[in-house]
Amino acid sequence: MARRWTNDLTWNDVTPKSHWLNRRQIIAGALGAAGAASIGGPLAAQVDNDNLQPNTFEEITTYNNFYEFGTSKEDPARYAGQLTTQPWSIQVDGMVDNPGDYALADLIDRLDVEERIYRFRCVEAWSMVIPWNGIELKDILERVGVQEGAKYVAFETLVRPSEMPGVRRAVLDWPYREGLRLDEAMHPLTIMATGIYGETIPNQNGAPIRLVVPWKYGFKSIKSIVRITLTDEEPPTSWNMANGREYGFYSNVNPNVDHPRWSQASERVIGGGLFAQRQPTLMFNGYENEVASLYEGMDLSEFY
């Protein structure tokens, strides 16, 4: 039952709410003192997963890609408030022992909710650090019983045109679909998030429950999930369907494999202001030690 992966941080290390609500001022003050060490530091790709500085609640909740609410970064914060997230049920089907429509509360009842401070790297070459609260996906999958022979997990996002203005246009082939290989889904880093900064996850961030796979580009971390399917075939995924040359099924963060539109070698860190320096992108978004073994023997430029 969870607790398979821990970082050394506890809630004592998370920025107190009174601080993150106006971290701007604190940053402004601290820039002079700490700046040289942490912000203007050398470009050496140093992996330190225990001292990540989370973005502010405001940054995390006003800059989102959630095309069901519109294609601009501000649209989700503007329109997602109207989404009804209670009641919420999730259809679990495919190669599982206990298929059915689960009320969300039943599906996650008594499972451990942990804090996970993860890097979040968008395929558009920007990044944040987000303090999630979530449940290991493995716990949920074990609850519904994965049958032998299942190799993949497929997910679907809600489609509700009355509350999601973005789905009235065919920007993508709705519903939004994502998928993971079963071993990726069972990895202890993979969580289903229900909160941010200890608060209920805001609608624009994928309420009431979303996937978070920190070593993959953000679009893999599908939001507002209404269906989970276990299957023995690689499931179709939305961005791959829209443009297979640009978005692969795996989409692991990899500074050495370019996206046709963006170099993935570095990223813009959200929240640093107009003149923020790019920082180098880390292999598997800094989780190489934890996940590289999943892809042993695979050519990552072929399976991008």
Add this chain to the structure above:
Amino acid sequence: MKKAINRLTRHVPTWPIYALAPLPVIWIYYEGITGGLGVDPAKKIEHQLGLWSLWILIAGLAITPLREHLGVNLLKYRRAIGVTAFFYVMAHMLTWLVLDVQFQNVWADIVKRPYITVGMAAFAIMTPLALTSNNWSLRKMGGAAWRKLHKATYAVLILGALHWLLLVKGFQWEPIIYSVVIAVLLLARMKWRPATSGLKA
């Protein structure tokens, strides 16, 4: 109505365009620096300057069809509009170069990424047009050669629309609508010659 406009333009000089053109750029940078553009100001400025560039380019392209089809003559402002468009495209490009990609892998980006290739080509084509947007160049080159050179504006408009079409993710209407507007304005300035005209001559 059109007479009123045409009468008015005789009294309104072109210099205010040059004087006012930089103000939106200064304003958006001020907003970006002071936190008025949200959490990703560099991208916001880059995109806004790109969109404004397209507006100004389209305004320049509309001048001839306005005169020929509606009788509204704004020809005297066309040079100022063209020079302003170049200023905005340059500001857009410099924002991308300095604040977005920060000089990293710039050449690779230009060669490998079609939307950047196309955008850079448009900027490159505009440069000689901007440099020759003065009476001295017009005299030096001669009217015919100068006009021929400045027809490259049409290519800039097409490349500008293509730049946006290539850039967006998923299926989005906005760049398609702009492309249609540009196509209509280009078609509107074509001189249709009836197929039988050869016989008459």
